[in-house]
Amino acid sequence: MEIAGETIPPGKRRRLEIPVTHLPTQTPISLPVIVVNGKKAGPRLWLSAAIHGDEINGVEIIRQVLEKIKPKKLCGTLVAVPIVNVFGFLEQSRYLPDRRDLNRSFPGSPNGSLAARLAHLFMTEIVKRCTHGIDLHTAAIPRINLPQIRTNLEDEQTYHFAKAFGAPLLIHATTRDGSLRHAAKQQGIPILLYEAGEALRFDEQAIQIGTNGILRVMDYLGMYPLPFPATEVTSVEVSQTKWVRASRSGILHLAVKLGEQVEKKQSLGIITDAFGETNTKVRAPKKGMVIGHTQNPLVNQGDGIVHLALI
Structure with a gap:
């Protein structure tokens, strides 16, 4: 060699x-x-x-x-x-x-x-x-x-x-x-x-x-x-993945873990503000497995927050 x-x-x-x-x-x-x-x-x-x-x-x-x-x-x-x-x-x-x-x-x-x-x-x-x-x-x-x-x-x-x-x-x-x-x-x-x-x-x-x-x-x-x-x-084995993105800016409270399987419309967490005035639920668009997610709770609108392998 x-x-x-x-x-x-x-x-x-x-x-x-x-x-x-x-x-x-x-x-x-x-x-x-x-x-x-x-x-x-x-x-x-x-x-x-x-x-x-x-x-x-x-x-x-x-x-x-x-x-x-x-x-x-x-x-x-x-x-x-x-x-x-x-x-x-x-x-x-x-x-x-x-x-x-x-x-x-x-x-x-x-x-x-x-x-x-x-x-x-x-x-x-x-x-x-x-x-x-x-x-x-x-x-x-x-x-x-x-x-x-x-x-x-x-x-x-x-x-x-x-x-x-x-x-x-x-x-x-x-x-x-x-x-x-x-x-x-x-x-x-x-x-x-x-x-x-x-x-x-x-x-x-x-x-x-x-x-x-x-x-x-x-x-x-x-x-x-x-x-x-x-x-x-x-x-x-999967052929498709999808990022779930923040619909608004705020503080993310994630409710799922890596490897967890989720159903369509299942809650993945909520996005709040710092004043306790608003809560926005984050839901899974399809059935899948959580293969990645953000570690930072501070999110901007459009940020990828949960990555799903579609099953």
């Missing part, structure tokens, strides 16, 4: 620092990559986290996976990039210094903006050298997400890849231009996007499901034997 001019022999683990750019202080910034190359040939799986620098659950998931993998038992190659957006990670920010969203900048360009250059580097040195990928995310501030896989469930290979992960929820989702998932799809590479928890917070359940999911996938691909007893996981 060769990445950025470095050759990793079979049965070895290496940490690489791929140069990205320099800060205005001339301090070098690099892309940290851990490559575990197995003793035998097999699939090449990349794991990426913190494309949005404040989404840190994935960083811990990758750390826990790497702790469990022994190169001599591995078939194929594991390429782990726990912090893709180093700039945002240091600043505890979703964005790059120029306020661009890295996950809207793929496949990038060697001569474009900082976001475009970093995206191009990641595509060239990581994605194009792999056969499969898993990209780890959380909800954006101030929201929280139920652990879920988003991918193209209509593609048979990707569908079985997603089923092997064993997340509570599988969502069929089309790709968005500029995203890593869209760029990988254009290269014919099956990729899963794992969403769980919230930004700048560790969520132990989300981390556990994510870690076990990656290990299940590696077992499914024939890369690494499952280090815990195999159990069947039933995932809810």
Whole structure:
């Protein structure tokens, strides 16, 4: 396995620092990559986290996976990039210094903006050298997400890849231009996007499901034997989701939790003012499951407050 001019022999683990750019202080910034190359040939799986620098659950998931993998038992190659957006990670920010969203900048360009250059580097040195990928995310501030896989469930290979992960929820989702998932799809590479928890917070359940999911996938691909007893996981599969939005501004008192199933017209909470003069009920427009919601009780008219998977 060769990445950025470095050759990793079979049965070895290496940490690489791929140069990205320099800060205005001339301090070098690099892309940290851990490559575990197995003793035998097999699939090449990349794991990426913190494309949005404040989404840190994935960083811990990758750390826990790497702790469990022994190169001599591995078939194929594991390429782990726990912090893709180093700039945002240091600043505890979703964005790059120029306020661009890295996950809207793929496949990038060697001569474009900082976001475009970093995206191009990641595509060239990581994605194009792999056969499969898993990209780890959380909800954006101030929201929280139920652990879920988003991918193209209509593609048979990707569908079985997603089923092997064993997340509570599988969502069929089309790709968005500029995203890593869209760029990988254009290269014919099956990729899963794992969403769980919230930004700048560790969520132990989300981390556990994510870690076990990656290990299940590696077992499914024939890369690494499952280090815990195999159990069947039933995932809810959905093809449509819908945000319930605030009909007025005020203070939200949420009455539902992540994973809860709700009926059409069921109360999801109320929006009040600060003076006890008005109450407005928030109702579910259709039957569904709560897969995300805002964490901030202060809402403006039109804000997304509850995300439903339509069942």
